């Protein structure tokens with residue numbers, strides 16, 4: 189779907205996947221005015237297909253657009269575009285289990301010209317790809333690196349928007365994490381480098397017995413849809429679920445004294461991933477016994493059962509496509 193200043197959204201089309209031809213002076217290549225989303229379509233037990241909370245993705249896409257001085261795509265158009273692609277690619281939705289059809293809606297400046305200002309033309313596209321189970325051999329805890337050298341987002345910055353620049357700026361820290369033998373980066377706040385924010389592509393949860401806590405939305409972390417869904421699902425299962433503030437010192441101390449029983453990350457791609465060990469320049473510890481915890485696995489099962497249609501959709505989160 190195209191957007192042109194003065195004309196709005198126009199010329200929606202469904203076409204076979206193919207490379208785009210890009211002018212060397214395309215504004216996105218220079219000024220990175222680009223945003224994206226990620227969501228999944230799951231096969232349901234009766235053979236139909238359904239997406240999980242696409243309105244939430246559409247609304248976050250609008251928030252990202254506002255932050256990046258881009259036009260807002262109406263929620264209905266976002267969902268309609270995803271639905272049209274899924275219907276076309278229905279045969280590519282895996283038959284069962286945790287596998288899904290991953291959808292990647294994105295928007296970028298299509299105007300040609302050099303000069304730093306919001307573009308006057310944009311292109312919104314949705315592509316899709318089958319995605320297997322994230323842990324085909326069973327859930328495996330990840331090791332994380334607490335990044336003290338780099339920051340992902342600052343107050344007033346673009347941390348809460350899903351824009352490419354945030355991920356580009358993350359890559360060097362991801363490489364640093366890998367050089368320390370860690371799978372993922374945990375981002376800390378930009379001022380004191382001690383308040384826990386999120387991971388590279390996932391939000392974090394801390395399990396204190398039957399109370400689970402996730403870092404509050406400070407404006408510099410992404411408001412994950414999985415994070416938001418788990419606040420509700422955890423309460424449905426009888427846990428106390430809340431947003432709060434935690435430092436790296438809290439994490440290390442509460443793990444050592446046994447009050448912090450589990451830590452997990454959550455996001456569309458991996459659903460829920462246990463955290464097994466933590467490293468930084470100054471410390472190195474195993475989270476709990478390093479194995480996936482009971483609460484983590486219970487929440488993971490509850491969320492996946494909902495998404496794959498094996499549990500009742502009591503919150504009206506599933507969007508059926510027939």
Ligand code: PMP
Nearest residue numbers: 389390391410412413414455456
């Ligand atoms: N944080 C970041 C930086 C992400 O890229 C993602 C993935 N979209 C998340 C958190 C998790 O968000 P969601 O649950 O909506 O996938």
